[in-house]
Amino acid sequence: MLIKTMYDYYVEADFQPTFANSKGDFNLKDYAAHRHDFFTSKLKLPNQLFKFSELLEFGPDTGENALVFAGMEANVTLCEPNPNCLPHIESYFDRYQLNSYLQNIYTNDVASFSIDKLYDFIVAEGFIYTVQPTESWIAKFASLLKDDGFIIISYYDDCGSFVELFHKLLLHYATISSSKNKNLAEELFREKWNSINHTRSFDSWSKDVLLNPFVRYKYFLHLPLLLKSFHKQGLQTYSSWPNYQDSTRIYWHKAPVTREQELSYQIEHIKRSSLSYVLGKKAYMFGDMAEVTKVNEFLANIFSFADSKLDQNSNLVFSDMRKIIGELLDVLRSSSSISNIDNIITFYETLEIILQHMEENNFDELINICNSNPIFLNTWGMANQYVVLKKGVAHG
Ligand SMILES: C[S@@+](CC[C@H](N)C(=O)[O-])C[C@H]1O[C@@H](n2cnc3c(N)ncnc32)[C@H](O)[C@@H]1O
Numbered sequence: 001m002l003i004k005t006m007y008d009y010y011v012e013a014d015f016q017p018t019f020a021n022s023k024g025d026f027n028l029k030d031y032a033a034h035r036h037d038f039f040t041s042k043l044k045l046p047n048q049l050f051k052f053s054e055l056l057e058f059g060p061d062t063g064e065n066a067l068v069f070a071g072m073e074a075n076v077t078l079c080e081p082n083p084n085c086l087p088h089i090e091s092y093f094d095r096y097q098l099n100s101y102l103q104n105i106y107t108n109d110v111a112s113f114s115i116d117k118l119y120d121f122i123v124a125e126g127f128i129y130t131v132q133p134t135e136s137w138i139a140k141f142a143s144l145l146k147d148d149g150f151i152i153i154s155y156y157d158d159c160g161s162f163v164e165l166f167h168k169l170l171l172h173y174a175t176i177s178s179s180k181n182k183n184l185a186e187e188l189f190r191e192k193w194n195s196i197n198h199t200r201s202f203d204s205w206s207k208d209v210l211l212n213p214f215v216r217y218k219y220f221l222h223l224p225l226l227l228k229s230f231h232k233q234g235l236q237t238y239s240s241w242p243n244y245q246d247s248t249r250i251y252w253h254k255a256p257v258t259r260e261q262e263l264s265y266q267i268e269h270i271k272r273s274s275l276s277y278v279l280g281k282k283a284y285m286f287g288d289m290a291e292v293t294k295v296n297e298f299l300a301n302i303f304s305f306a307d308s309k310l311d312q313n314s315n316l317v318f319s320d321m322r323k324i325i326g327e328l329l330d331v332l333r334s335s336s337s338i339s340n341i342d343n344i345i346t347f348y349e350t351l352e353i354i355l356q357h358m359e360e361n362n363f364d365e366l367i368n369i370c371n372s373n374p375i376f377l378n379t380w381g382m383a384n385q386y387v388v389l390k391k392g393v394a395h396g
Pocket residue numbers: 005006007010017018058059060061062065079080081082085108109110111124125126127130131
């Protein structure tokens with residue numbers, strides 16, 4: 001089968017990435033409580049907003065999120081191109097007696113979906129970054145949205161996803177270099193996986209990230225460009241996680257701020273936050289913009305070198321990556337305007353050491369670092385970011 005889309009991959013790999021009921025232990029009450037809290041406290045979308053709304057969700061997988069929307073009394077329309085998901089969705093809605101909120105299930109993908117109807121909410125979590133060109137889905141979502149309606153999306157961006165990309169690189173290297181061909185992912189990452197709280201299995205993460213051909217740099221969204229594309233379609237950032245608004249910016253609430261100014265404040269804030277996204281911890285660059293630009297150029301080079309090695313099946317060399325990391329470290333070590341700087345330096349020094357072990361084929365030492373180095377174990381980055389967009393009204 002030719003794999004052209006992320007759902008082709010899920011069909012081929014025969015799995016539903018977010019299915020939480022494989023052992024029959026999905027607890028809707030707990031899951032809904034978590035989602036309500038996330039929507040209210042982080043995305044500023046209280047439950048009441050969903051009540052009696054018309055909501056269109058693309059890519060619901062087996063429908064756990066759709067159940068929560070229906071539980072908040074949204075009228076839910078689903079659009080899921082993977083046919084293996086449909087029986088799970090239907091059985092979930094039966095089990096929780098929420099069928100009266102389920103309007104329709106379409107089997108189109110985003111590109112082929114078309115309907116003569118407008119919605120209060122359009123939701124696409126976990127895959128939209130793989131639909132390209134980016135402008136095509138943004139224009140489609142904007143055209144399906146009522147005035148004052150909301151779009152909720154989550155995606156992999158280039159900075160926040162670097163650590164996951166690096167995990168893929170480690171596994172790729174290990175697969176090429178080790179004589180063992182079984183359980184390499186477990187050997188490398190089991191300890192790291194076990195060190196965090198999560199609801200998904202190691203196997204599901206492994207298929208959905210480590211082996212997923214769509215978790216690649218060419219698909220990851222570049223936030224400044226993304227926000228500009230939203231702006232062109234009349235969509236304003238309403239809320240996001242992490243927060244794209246610089247909440248330390250103080251001004252009188254009646255002071256006029258145009259949408260263009262708001263956009264440029266957000267883009268500057270995002271550029272200053274790139275290291276925070278890479279590490280998944282506060283690492284804000286509060287100094288000169290020239291330094292920020294320099295750091296971001298180094299980061300982009302590191303991402304692209306790391307990704308390019310995933311296409312090579314022998315003789316991996318890491319000297320290019322190590323050189324750029326060395327240059328980045330020189331800037332970081334001489335900077336006095338980046339918060340949490342010691343942590344960031346240790347992170348990049350750890351990457352340098354790991355790359356050196358890979359270059360020298362010290363496989364045992366590599367496994368040892370992956371299972372014991374605290375900075376490696378505790379750093380996951382900030383993949384899967386959320387933004388809520390609003391059509392029409394600006395939000396400062
Ligand atoms: C990673 S899962 C996320 C499931 C759910 N939205 C969540 O966040 O828990 C991605 C889902 O999007 C679907 N999908 C992938 N590409 C799609 C596309 N081009 N159009 C619509 N759905 C797509 C997949 O079949 C899968 O169900």
